[in-house]
Amino acid sequence: MKKYWSRKASSLSPYTAGEQPKIKNLIKLNTNENAYPPSPNVFSAIEAAGAHLRKYPLLAMDALAEAAARAGGLAPENIFCSNGSDEALALCFLAFFDPGKPVLTMDVTYSFYPVWAKLFDITMQILPLNDDFTVPLQEMTGARGGVVLANPNAPTGIALSAGEVEKIVRQNDCVVIVDEAYFGFGAQSVLSLVKKYNNLAVVRTLSKSHSLAGLRVGYVAANPNLISALLAVRDSFNSYPVGTLAQAGGAAALADEAYYKANNEKIIKTREYTADALKAMGAEVLPSAANFIFARPPVPAEKVFKKLREKGIVVRWFNKERISGYLRVSIGTMEEMECFIGEMKRILNG
Amino acid sequence: MKKYWSRKASSLSPYTAGEQPKIKNLIKLNTNENAYPPSPNVFSAIEAAGAHLRKYPLLAMDALAEAAARAGGLAPENIFCSNGSDEALALCFLAFFDPGKPVLTMDVTYSFYPVWAKLFDITMQILPLNDDFTVPLQEMTGARGGVVLANPNAPTGIALSAGEVEKIVRQNDCVVIVDEAYFGFGAQSVLSLVKKYNNLAVVRTLSKSHSLAGLRVGYVAANPNLISALLAVRDSFNSYPVGTLAQAGGAAALADEAYYKANNEKIIKTREYTADALKAMGAEVLPSAANFIFARPPVPAEKVFKKLREKGIVVRWFNKERISGYLRVSIGTMEEMECFIGEMKRILNG
Numbered sequence: 001m002k003k004y005w006s007r008k009a010s011s012l013s014p015y016t017a018g019e020q021p022k023i024k025n026l027i028k029l030n031t032n033e034n035a036y037p038p039s040p041n042v043f044s045a046i047e048a049a050g051a052h053l054r055k056y057p058l059l060a061m062d063a064l065a066e067a068a069a070r071a072g073g074l075a076p077e078n079i080f081c082s083n084g085s086d087e088a089l090a091l092c093f094l095a096f097f098d099p100g101k102p103v104l105t106m107d108v109t110y111s112f113y114p115v116w117a118k119l120f121d122i123t124m125q126i127l128p129l130n131d132d133f134t135v136p137l138q139e140m141t142g143a144r145g146g147v148v149l150a151n152p153n154a155p156t157g158i159a160l161s162a163g164e165v166e167k168i169v170r171q172n173d174c175v176v177i178v179d180e181a182y183f184g185f186g187a188q189s190v191l192s193l194v195k196k197y198n199n200l201a202v203v204r205t206l207s208k209s210h211s212l213a214g215l216r217v218g219y220v221a222a223n224p225n226l227i228s229a230l231l232a233v234r235d236s237f238n239s240y241p242v243g244t245l246a247q248a249g250g251a252a253a254l255a256d257e258a259y260y261k262a263n264n265e266k267i268i269k270t271r272e273y274t275a276d277a278l279k280a281m282g283a284e285v286l287p288s289a290a291n292f293i294f295a296r297p298p299v300p301a302e303k304v305f306k307k308l309r310e311k312g313i314v315v316r317w318f319n320k321e322r323i324s325g326y327l328r329v330s331i332g333t334m335e336e337m338e339c340f341i342g343e344m345k346r347i348l349n350g
Numbered sequence: 351m352k353k354y355w356s357r358k359a360s361s362l363s364p365y366t367a368g369e370q371p372k373i374k375n376l377i378k379l380n381t382n383e384n385a386y387p388p389s390p391n392v393f394s395a396i397e398a399a400g401a402h403l404r405k406y407p408l409l410a411m412d413a414l415a416e417a418a419a420r421a422g423g424l425a426p427e428n429i430f431c432s433n434g435s436d437e438a439l440a441l442c443f444l445a446f447f448d449p450g451k452p453v454l455t456m457d458v459t460y461s462f463y464p465v466w467a468k469l470f471d472i473t474m475q476i477l478p479l480n481d482d483f484t485v486p487l488q489e490m491t492g493a494r495g496g497v498v499l500a501n502p503n504a505p506t507g508i509a510l511s512a513g514e515v516e517k518i519v520r521q522n523d524c525v526v527i528v529d530e531a532y533f534g535f536g537a538q539s540v541l542s543l544v545k546k547y548n549n550l551a552v553v554r555t556l557s558k559s560h561s562l563a564g565l566r567v568g569y570v571a572a573n574p575n576l577i578s579a580l581l582a583v584r585d586s587f588n589s590y591p592v593g594t595l596a597q598a599g600g601a602a603a604l605a606d607e608a609y610y611k612a613n614n615e616k617i618i619k620t621r622e623y624t625a626d627a628l629k630a631m632g633a634e635v636l637p638s639a640a641n642f643i644f645a646r647p648p649v650p651a652e653k654v655f656k657k658l659r660e661k662g663i664v665v666r667w668f669n670k671e672r673i674s675g676y677l678r679v680s681i682g683t684m685e686e687m688e689c690f691i692g693e694m695k696r697i698l699n700g
Contacts, residue, residue, distance in 0.1 A: 004525050004549055005579040008470075009445045014585030017409055033405050043400055046595070050393055053564040053599075055383050056557070059367055083433055083566075087588045095359045119586045120358075175354050199354055207406070214403040214594030216433075229355040235364030236469045238437045244564030245396070245595050249403075 008119075015115045018316055021309075027339055029330040030316045032182075032292050034211035035270070036263040036333075038253060042212070045252035046245045057244045064247045067254035068204075068219045072191040078221050080230040081250075083241040085181055085205035085218030088230075089148075090116050091237070092201055092220060095229040096175035097122045101145025104172075108133060108322055110154045110179065129322075133158055133286055133294075141171040150179040152187045155318065155328040157288030159187035166193060169200045175226065177201045182290035184209030184264045185271070191221055198223045208291055210253040210260055217242065217250035267291050271331045277341045281348050292330045294323075299348065301327050307347045313340055358469070365465045368666055377663045377689055379680040382532075382642050384561035385620070386613040386683075389606040392562070392599045399598035407594045414597045417604035418554075418569045422541040428571050430580040431600075433591040435531055435555035435568030438580075439498075440466050441587070442551055442570065445579040446525035447472045451495025454522070458483060458672055460504045460529065483508055483636055483644075491521040500529040502537045505668065505678040507638030509537035516543060519550045525576065527551045532640035534559030534614050535621070541571055548573045558641055560603040560610055567592065567600035617641050621681045627691045631698050642680045644673075649698065651677050657697045663690055 002010050018031035065076040072078075082088035093116040097103050102125035105113050117124045125143070130136055133156045140147065147168060152159035160168075169176045169190070180202055183189050191202050201222040207213040220230060234241065242250075253260070275285045275293055282298040297304045305317035305327060316328040331337065352360050368381035415426040422428075432438035443466040447453050452475035455463050467474045475493070480486055483506045490497065497518060502509035510518075519526045519540070530552055533539050541552050551572040557563035570580060584591065592600075603610070625635045625643055632648040647654050655667035655677060666678040681687065 002575070002579070004446060004576060005582075006444065006446055006448050008448070009579040009582050012582050012586045014582050015589055016585075017406070017589040020406065020409060028405070031406055037404050042403070046400065047397070049564075050396065053392070054387050054561045055378070056367070056370065056381055056563040057566070059370060083593075084588060084590055086590070090587050094356065096354060096356055098356050098358070115586050119583075211404045213406040214399075216407070216590060216593040225352070226354060229352070229359040232355075232359050232362050232364050233469075235366075236362045236465050237440050238434060239365055239367040240434055240436070240566060243433075243566040243593070243596060246593060 012118060013115065015112045019314070021314055023312055025312055027313045027332060027336050029332055029336070029340065030314045031213070032208055032290070032330045033213050034208055034263065034291065035267055035331060035336070036211055038211040038249070039256040039259040041252040041256050042249045045248040049244050049248035052244050057240050057242060057247055059239065061242060061247050063251040064217070064242065067251040068221070071254050071257065072221055074191070074194065074221055077224045077227065078194055080220040080222070080227050081242050081247070082218045082220065084207065084216040085179070085203050086112060087241060088203050088218045088220050089177070089179065091230055091233050092177050092203065093117065093120050093122060095233040096177070096201065096226070097146045099123070102143070103146040103148060104140065104143035105148045106135065106153070108156060110150050113148050135160060137164060137167070140168045143172045143174055146174045147172050147176040148179065149176065150181065152182050152289040154182065154290070155292070155316070155323065156286050156294050157290040157292060158286055159289035162188035162190050165190045169193065169197045173199070175199050175201055177203060179203045181205050182208055184260065185289055185291045186268055187289035194221045194223060198225060201226055206250055206253055209264060211263070212249065212253055215246050215249050217246050267331050270334050270337050273334070274329070274331060274337045274341065278344065281345060292328050294326050294328050296326045297344070297348065301325050304344070304347055308343060311343050313343055362468060363465065365462045369664070371664055373662055375662055377682060377686050379682055379686070379690065380664045380666045381563070382558055382640070382680045383563050384558055384613065384641065385617055385681060385686070386561055388561040388599070389603055389609040391602040391606050395598040395602035396595045399594050402594050407590050407592060407597060409589065411592055411597050413601040414567070414592065417601040418571070421604050421607065422571055424541070424544065424571055427574045427577065428544055430570040430572070430577050431592050431597070432568045432570065434557065434566040435529070435553050436462060437591060438553050438568045438570050439527070439529065441580055441583050442527050442553065443467065443470050443472060445583040446527070446551065446576070447496045449473070452493070453496040453498060454490065454493040455498045456485065456503070458506060460500050463498050485510060487514060487517070490518045493522045493524055496524045497522050497526040498529065499526065500531065502532050502639040504532065504640070505642070505666070505673065506636050506644050507640040507642060508636055509639035512538035512540050515540045519543065519547050523549070525549050525551055527553060529553045531555050532558055534610065535639055535641045536618055537639035544571045544573055548575060551576055556600055556603055559614060561613070562599065562603055565596050565599050567596050617681050620684050620687050623684070624679070624681060624687045624691065628694065631695060642678050644676050644678050646676045647694070647698065651675050654694070654697055658693060661693050663693055
C-alpha cells in the first residue's frame with residue numbers, strides 16, 4: 001500500500017486535529033475557536049485587498065509585520081509572519097533545533113511538538129509535569145538543543161508568570177520557543193523580552209485571540225538574527241506563505257485591539273462562570289488562562305464526552321496517559337456555556 | 351552572526367523570488383502573473399466565506415478538491431490541496447523522495463527544485479538540456495529516486511507533448527512529478543493520466559492560469575496512495591494550510607473555466623504578437639506554451655534588463671550559466687506589451 005512513499009513519509013505519526021462534525025445546531029467547544037466574530041475592520045480590509053489578488057502577495061509583508069510589531073512594542077525586523085502558528089512552529093524547529101541535541105519539553109503539552117521533532121529527526125527530552133500539572137521549574141535548565149514551552153500550556157490552560165518564563169530563557173543557552181497561542185485570555189506575555197534575549201522566540205497566532213482561525217495568520221517575534229534564520233528556512237520551503245487577504249485581514253485585526261480586548265474579557269468572565277459551575281458539580285477544574293478549561297468530571301470523561309456529543313455538544317477528550325480522565329472545553333458564548341452546564345448537570349444526575 | 355541557527359538553516363541557499371518594486375505606473379512583467387483579474391465569482395465566494403472566519407478551515411477541503419477534480423475529470427480522492435504549488439512541491443519532495451536516491455531533473459528549469467532537495471538532503475541528478483533547450487528525452491529513463499519535470503519548462507516556456515511526458519512516466523519506476531504551473535496557455539496536460547499511472551503526481555497552481563497569485567492555492571493530482579503520503583507529511587507539518595477564503599475563492603475560480611479560457615486565449619495571442627515583434631528586431635525567441643516568453647536580444651540581456659527598468663518596465667534576468675543572455679518576459683495586456691515592444695525598439699536602436 002505504501003509503494004512510492006519516502007522512508008520519511010512511512011515513518012511519521014501525524015497530528016490529529018480536532019474534528020469538524022457536520023451536525024446541525026452544533027455547540028462546538030472542541031477546537032478553541034474564539035466565541036465572537038472578527039472585527040468589522042477585518043472584512044473591509046479583505047474586501048479592499050481583493051483588488052490585488054491577480055498579483056503575488058507582498059514578500060516583505062510590511063503592513064502585517066508592522067501591525068504585529070506595534071501591538072508588542074517591537075520593530076518590524078522582530079517579526080516573521082506565517083501561515084498560522086503551526087507553520088511558524090514547524091519552521092522554528094527546522095531553523096533552531098539540530099538532530100542529536102535534545103529539545104526540552106513536557107509530557108503534557110501541545111501534541112504537535114513531538115510530531116515536528118519526528119519530521120525533522122530531532123530528539124525530545126520530555127519532562128513530566130508535576131502532579132498538579134504545573135511545570136517543574138527547577139528542572140527547566142541547561143537544555144542542550146532547545147526548549148519549547150506553551151504558555152499558557154495546552155491542554156491544561158495553566159500559565160507561568162512572565163518572570164518564571166524569563167528565568168527559563170536565562171537558564172538555557174539555546175533557543176527557547178515560547179508558544180503563546182493562547183495569549184489574550186489573562187496570561188502574562190514575554191513578547192517584549194525578545195528585545196532583551198537573543199535566544200527567545202515567541203510564537204503567536206491570530207486564530208484564538210483575534211477570532212481568525214479561518215484566515216491562517218501566525219507570527220514569530222524574536223531578535224533579527226533568529227528572524228533571518230526563519231527567513232532562510234522559509235525561502236527554502238515556500239516564499240509566499242501568507243496570501244494577500246490574510247496579510248490585510250491580519251493587519252486590520254491587530255490594529256483593533258480594543259474590539260478584541262472587550263470580547264476576550266467577556267470570554268474570561270464566561271470561563272470563570274463555567275469553571276465555578278463545574279466545580280459545584282464535583283469536577284476538578286485546572287486554573288485556566290486560556291479560552292478553554294481542562295476539567296476532570298466526577299465520572300469517566302470518555303462517557304461524558306460521548307453523552308455530550310449525542311446532545312450536539314462537542315468537546316475534546318484525549319485518550320492519553322495522565323489526561324484521559326479530563327475534558328478540554330472551549331469557552332463559547334455565555335448562552336452556549338449555559339447549555340453545556342445544563343447538559344452536564346443532566347449527565348451527572350444520571 | 352549565526353548563533354543559535356540550526357546546522358540546516360546555516361547550510362541553505364534559499365530561493366530568490368522575483369522582485370516587487372514599488373515604482374509608480376510600473377509595467378510588471380517579471381513574475382508571470384496573469385494579465386487579467388480573477389473571475390467575479392471569486393469575489394462573491396470570498397465575501398460569503400467571510401462569515402466562517404472565526405472557525406478553523408474545513409480540514410477535508412471538500413469543495414476545493416471537488417472543483418479541482420471536476421476540472422480534470424478526476425475524483426476528490428485524487429486531489430491534495432496546498433498553500434500554493436510551491437508548498438505542494440516541497441511536500442512532494444518530502445513524501446516521495448529519499449536521501450541517497452538521486453532525483454532526475456534538468457540544468458535549466460525551475461530553480462526552486464535544487465533548493466527543496468538541499469532542504470531535505472536529497473541528491474539531484476542534473477541532466478543538461480539540449481542546445482536548443484529541449485529536454486533530452488532518450489535520457490529520461492531509469493531514475494532511481496524520482497523525476498521532477500516542469501511542463502512547460504521554466505524559464506524556457508518549451509513544452510513536451512502529453513505523449514512524451516507519458517513515456518517518461520512509464521520509463522521510470524519511481525514518482526514522476528510533473529509541474530504544470532503554467533498549464534492553460536497552450537501546453538498539453540497529463541492530468542487525466544493520474545488514473546492510469548500510480549507513480550505520476552501532477553502539480554498545479556491557480557496563480558497563473560486562474561489569476562490568483564495573491565490567494566495561494568495549489569494542488570496535486572495523483573492516485574489515492576500518493577495522496578495519502580502527502581496527507582501524512584502535511585499533517586506532520588501544518589494541518590490547515592489552506593484558509594477558508596482561499597478554499598472558497600479557489601473553488602469558485604475552478605468552476606468558471608469559460609471566463610479563464612477567454613482570458614488565456616487573449617494572452618496566447620498577445621504572446622504571439624510579442625514573439626513576432628521581438629524576432630523582427632533580431633531577438634531569438636524560444637517557442638513558448640506559457641504566459642511568458644524567453645528571448646535572447648541581439649545585445650547583452652543584462653543591459654536591456656537595466657534600461658527597461660529605468661523606463662518602469664520590469665522583466666526577469668537570471669545571472670546564470672547558459673541563460674544569462676536571455677530575458678524572461680511575462681505576457682501582460684496587449685497595451686503593456688506594445689509599450690514593452692516600443693521601448694525595446696528604442697533600446698536596440700541605441
